[in-house]
Amino acid sequence: MKEEIKKIIEKAITKLQAEKVFVNFDLPEILVETPKDNTHGDYSTNIAMVLSKILQKNPNEIANLIREKIGEIKDNGKIEVVGGFINFYLSKEYLQKQIAEILKQKEKFGNLKFGKNKKINVEFISANPTGPLTLGNGRGGFGGDVLANVFIKAGYKVTKEYYINDTGNQIKVLGHSVLKDVEAVYKGEYIEELNKKVKGKTVEDVGEKASKIILEKMIKPSVKKMGIKFDVWFSEKSLYQKKEVDKVILELEKNNFTYKSENAVWFKSINIGDDKDRVLIRTDGIKTYFASDLAYLKNKFERGFDQLFFFLGADHHGYLARLKAGAFALDYDKEKINTVVMQMVRLFENGKEVKMSKRAGTYVTIDELIDEVGLDVARFFFLSRTPDTQFNFDLNLAKEKSDNNPVFKVQYAYARIFSILKKTKNQKLNIKNFSLLKESAEINLIKQIIKLPEIIRNTAQDYQTQRLPQYALDLAENFHSFMKDVKLFRLTKI
């Protein structure tokens, strides 16, 4: 609808130019928006204000000229000019038709062609297999999952991917921790259990075995519990086994992006977007995580993705520059790399901050949270705020609040809808006459429902996933109002 309005306005302006009412100018982009206040119409454009400078005319005058040229549009109730805005109102007939259309489309309603079937890789969580998933992973997990789902709905081909750092220093550290020797770092009950269970010849061996158990018995079940399904679990170790790390270092050498200094091999990234050079092979011969990250990046590009998304914690925000430099040096398009940086989740207890640390063993796991408040509450809780702002999490408050949490309003609406569907299951309903949908509660509900495609589109563009819980809440509220005002079964005895 928005697009149609844009075209209509464009046509009107072009006509006015042809008639020499307007001078010729390059048409600026026409913004059609949904006003916050619905008395200002269902759609609205500020084009007249934008043009007032170019045309040296009063916005209201311009708006009226355009309004006249537009004439009447089918499906439109009325078009009004107010204070320079041109406001469009949808007619009841148009709205009623939308319901018929939705019933035809069923769950395909809201599917867009926006993504043009482009391939997107969304990597999220990717927590090291050295301990359980915590609240911070909850934020990245739900956020990544939902954004990936939005992309799917918007018409992209999406791969949800988890990168497992199953080799290297962290694994060695885990080994020490499980053996409880002097170099032990990680603490917690699970370490105690692994200490009893895992035996191995070397520290690395112990670490690797332990990390496999953590991945299979802790992380994967947590992910499942979160309602997330990954398409690919990608192992870092496999990159070494297939010599992809060596290959990528060779390629950088060939492209003249490496040098040796103090017996270490460096990636010359300082002049291509990064603020310093990065080590690829340390003096002791060990390749850094960044080296395998580049191999992984190359691997993703080779799989033919059009866009790569990384969900990063704020503590990794500097990572983007490094990755882009890597892509550039490897002759890939660095613009295909996108990151969503999630600010930190800080844990509070009784108003005081508790530093979360896997190493110190002070953290709240995502399992604990879900057990405590339920999956819906947890998901809704994390998703309802923008990734840009830090998240102060008070478990006591979350528990307390769960009784009057907005999510229950949404669940209640779902329950009521389900109940209606159950009641009508055995009745043969012949739904044809949509013109009966004319009460204001009905009209408002329809207007809310048909916002979905726009929500999907906007979110696919700006990644602000908090829009979705908000939409669900608005929809639930409209539905409750509707249930209050319209007695669905008033003619049948229940």
Next chain:
RNA sequence: GCUCCCGUAGUUCAAUGGAUAGAAUAGAAUCCUUCUAAGAUUUAGAUGUAGGUUCGAUUCCUACCGGGAGCACCA
């Protein structure tokens, strides 16, 4: 010192450069006691400070104040 994020009702959060800054929750008032719940309506209450750009700034720019994160041959 440099880089990034954030300062909005009592609280938790919204607001593609637009119209009277929206919700939720807590507060006040009224209704409902249910088509399975925790439902509906009304009401009061906020943009850190100082400039700038703009017809118009919560949004963009600058400075300052405050909170957080990062600046390793760790990830």
